[in-house]
Amino acid sequence: MQLGGAAERKRLLFFWAILPVFLLFPFTPFQAVAADQAPVESAPFPLTGRLYTDQYMHVYYPDANTETFAQSSFTAWLELSTHEKESLNIHGIATETLFLKSLEYPETVRGQFNLREEYLSYANDWLEVKAGQQIIPWGKSDGINPTDYWTAKDYTVLNPDDEVKRTGAPAFSVSFTPDNGASPLTFTAIVQSSYAQAKLLIPDSAVPSVPVPFKKYPDSVSLFSGDTMEYGGKVAYLQPKFDFSLSVFRGYAAMPHYEFDGSKIFATNAAELAIGGDLSFTLDSYIIRFESALHMPDDGTQTDPYFGLVEPYHWDSVLGVERPVFTDFRIQIQGLYRYHLYYLSPDQFESPNPMTTPIYQAVGRANALILNYQDQSIFGGTFRFAYQPENGDWTADLVFVGYVGSGSDFVTRPQVSYKPAEGFKLTAGAEIYGGDPNRPLSSNKNFSTVYFEGKWVF
Amino acid sequence: MNKFIILMLAIGSQAHAAGTLSAKDIMTKNEDARKVSDFEGASRLTTGSDTDKTGKTKDFTTYRKIQADGVHNSTMTRFHAPAEVRDEGILIIENPNGKNDVLLYLPNFKKIRRVESTQQSGSFMGSVFSYSDVATPHVEDYDYKELRTEKCPTTEAAKVMCHVIESTPANNDVRDRTGYSRAVSWVRDDNSMGVAADYYGLDNQLLKHLEANQVKMIDTQNKKWMAHSVRMNNFKTKEFTLMTFTDVHANKGIPDSTFTQQNLQKVK
Numbered sequence: 239m240q241l242g243g244a245a246e247r248k249r250l251l252f253f254w255a256i257l258p259v260f261l262l263f264p265f266t267p268f269q270a271v272a273a274d275q276a277p278v279e280s281a282p283f284p285l286t287g288r289l290y291t292d293q294y295m296h297v298y299y300p301d302a303n304t305e306t307f308a309q310s311s312f313t314a315w316l317e318l319s320t321h322e323k324e325s326l327n328i329h330g331i332a333t334e335t336l337f338l339k340s341l342e343y344p345e346t347v348r349g350q351f352n353l354r355e356e357y358l359s360y361a362n363d364w365l366e367v368k369a370g371q372q373i374i375p376w377g378k379s380d381g382i383n384p385t386d387y388w389t390a391k392d393y394t395v396l397n398p399d400d401e402v403k404r405t406g407a408p409a410f411s412v413s414f415t416p417d418n419g420a421s422p423l424t425f426t427a428i429v430q431s432s433y434a435q436a437k438l439l440i441p442d443s444a445v446p447s448v449p450v451p452f453k454k455y456p457d458s459v460s461l462f463s464g465d466t467m468e469y470g471g472k473v474a475y476l477q478p479k480f481d482f483s484l485s486v487f488r489g490y491a492a493m494p495h496y497e498f499d500g501s502k503i504f505a506t507n508a509a510e511l512a513i514g515g516d517l518s519f520t521l522d523s524y525i526i527r528f529e530s531a532l533h534m535p536d537d538g539t540q541t542d543p544y545f546g547l548v549e550p551y552h553w554d555s556v557l558g559v560e561r562p563v564f565t566d567f568r569i570q571i572q573g574l575y576r577y578h579l580y581y582l583s584p585d586q587f588e589s590p591n592p593m594t595t596p597i598y599q600a601v602g603r604a605n606a607l608i609l610n611y612q613d614q615s616i617f618g619g620t621f622r623f624a625y626q627p628e629n630g631d632w633t634a635d636l637v638f639v640g641y642v643g644s645g646s647d648f649v650t651r652p653q654v655s656y657k658p659a660e661g662f663k664l665t666a667g668a669e670i671y672g673g674d675p676n677r678p679l680s681s682n683k684n685f686s687t688v689y690f691e692g693k694w695v696f
Numbered sequence: 697m698n699k700f701i702i703l704m705l706a707i708g709s710q711a712h713a714a715g716t717l718s719a720k721d722i723m724t725k726n727e728d729a730r731k732v733s734d735f736e737g738a739s740r741l742t743t744g745s746d747t748d749k750t751g752k753t754k755d756f757t758t759y760r761k762i763q764a765d766g767v768h769n770s771t772m773t774r775f776h777a778p779a780e781v782r783d784e785g786i787l788i789i790e791n792p793n794g795k796n797d798v799l800l801y802l803p804n805f806k807k808i809r810r811v812e813s814t815q816q817s818g819s820f821m822g823s824v825f826s827y828s829d830v831a832t833p834h835v836e837d838y839d840y841k842e843l844r845t846e847k848c849p850t851t852e853a854a855k856v857m858c859h860v861i862e863s864t865p866a867n868n869d870v871r872d873r874t875g876y877s878r879a880v881s882w883v884r885d886d887n888s889m890g891v892a893a894d895y896y897g898l899d900n901q902l903l904k905h906l907e908a909n910q911v912k913m914i915d916t917q918n919k920k921w922m923a924h925s926v927r928m929n930n931f932k933t934k935e936f937t938l939m940t941f942t943d944v945h946a947n948k949g950i951p952d953s954t955f956t957q958q959n960l961q962k963v964k
Contacts (some may be wrong), residue, residue: 375806419953661779
């Protein structure tokens with residue numbers, strides 16, 4: 239591995255100087271509690287959270303400018319919750335991260351504050367209402383969720399836990415369960431005041447090589463603006479033996495795409511209508527999960543002027559099976575299928591002005607690459623093998639995700655964790671992208687990393 | 697010769713049953729003695745080993761309610777500490793067919809995960825107890841044989857006589873769910889409460905030993921009892937778990953909505 243220069247050496251020196259302090263700090267307040275003590279009553283305003291450091295290093299060095307560290311960060315994650323027994327509660331999660339290095343700003347040391355959640359909730363036996371900044375993850379399948387309409391992820395912030403990448407948005411949600419809360423039926427309605435926008439890893443190969451200004455990420459949207467509101471609902475039937483739900487969503491795709499307005503290329507999020515559903519049940523040793531959704535983005539049919547340049551109507555499905563193996567191992571396999579109801583290759587797009595056709599086609603190719611619609615039908619799969627002893631200090635996890643279309647690509651993540659003390663966890667792993675060049679996952683090859691995380695939960 | 701021995705054993709068994717309660721009757725009384733319509737209590741799991749006597753603790757609240765059939769229970773646990781498991785919840789719905797439904801809420805993902813049947817003999821939140829240990833045993837799930845009567849083996853009940861009952865799973869579903877081939881229980885003669893039990897693994901080797909103490913009446917009107925301190929030792933892993941209950945309240949009228957998936961993911 240190469241060092242990127244004097245500035246990086248200073249940052250590395252600072253990191254290695256501060257790391258022992260960070261690692262030792264958690265042990266100071268840790269005290270074992272005697273078994274015969276009475277359980278501790280919850281404080282009325284318990285402040286909890288976690289402190290963690292993430293060190294990600296590049297695996298590949300395509301040129302001399304590639305720095306050793308993809309990300310070097312220290313994060314304080316604080317949660318304030320009032321709960322138990324009272325109906326009216328507040329809940330908030332905020333993070334403050336010091337980035338010594340980051341993918342988005344490799345040369346800048348900076349702090350970043352993120353209000354993940356801050357909402358007021360009311361709950362009784364049959365009703366639950368939440369108002370404020372929320373993270374709303376929908377879907378039963380593991381990791382890849384076609385019905386996960388509401389919350390976006392910031393993929394430029396690297397973390398072993400994908401849930402950390404989620405970003406909240408201001409929303410009002412209400413859930414109602416008939417029969418004073420005892421019915422298996424639950425109705426949920428949500429209004430989100432602005433759409434969440436995912437920040438993707440954008441490889442150099444996805445940047446259209448045309449002589450016009452290019453803006454990588456979308457502008458922030460206005461809060462409480464009529465044209466950025468999202469609406470949706472879900473009906474769920476939840477039984478102990480099985481459950482299923484049907485959902486509908488009218489809003490914006492969390493993943494941005496690029497558009498060309500005649501003078502510049504910019505990122506934006508497509509308005510879309512989506513309907514979907516999920517189910518899960520157990521069958522002896524097996525847990526079965528299924529999730530599917532039809533996404534209908536604007537301009538996604540052959541009658542639209544930008545058909546071929548933006549993501550067309552598509553049907554996404556995930557079918558997964560999971561089961562334990564021996565005592566401490568688990569295996570999970572998921573099949574992925576995406577079908578585009580209408581399809582036009584970006585290279586077939588013709589602009590009314592032939593001079594701009596190459597620019598439009600370049601934008602279309604970029605969208606097809608980052609949003610994974612280079613083929614009308616795409617098959618894929620995920621494989622996960624985990625060693626998870628209930629009370630062991632070591633755990634291990636191997637995740638593999640691959641797609642097969644006109645080419646094939648994959649990402650794999652082997653990871654090992656060790657818990658040296660209560661609440662403290664060390665994790666080391668790697669995230670490797672590969673496969674045929676110019677495919678969505680393999681285009682991220684230069685984002686392949688090895689990583690280390692130290693985390694203390696308090 | 698063998699036929700002769702079996703015949704003599706059968707006659708002996710019938711003679712015993714004629715004079716006293718049968719093994720099944722004793723276990724029916726045992727189930728009845730601890731049957732309350734519902735209870736709520738603060739709970740603690742302390743898990744340690746031969747080399748870690750202090751152990752690690754997990755604090756949670758237990759809610760349990762008997763179902764409409766008057767036999768099977770629904771149990772909800774909500775964890776409070778340590779921080780790693782805060783707000784995690786486990787919902788156990790017992791079923792007449794011996795296959796329980798277990799659902800786990802993971803607040804980090806804001807999602808519910810199912811625990812498949814064979815995994816229910818696995819560890820309950822890292823303790824020596826399994827999910828099926830935490831669910832209550834029911835008379836119809838087992839066949840019984842009284843082995844002997846003797847003084848109870850625990851200090852608390854040392855002056856009381858105990859029935860020593862062997863229980864074997866009535867069907868393969870119960871056997872698969874519990875992971876035990878049989879159990880030998882010591883049941884007090886005076887109040888029908890169990891005070892100790894040996895659990896044998898599927899290989900018929902002694903796997904765990906349970907000891908129940910601080911047996912207190914939690915429903916004075918109907919004379920229902922509950923052990924407030926239960927210790928389980930695992931001979932294979934050399935680990936132990938002490939499960940304690942405090943602030944137990946019975947017959948509170950816990951609503952059915954407490955034992956639903958909706959409530960499991962509702963951290964009030």
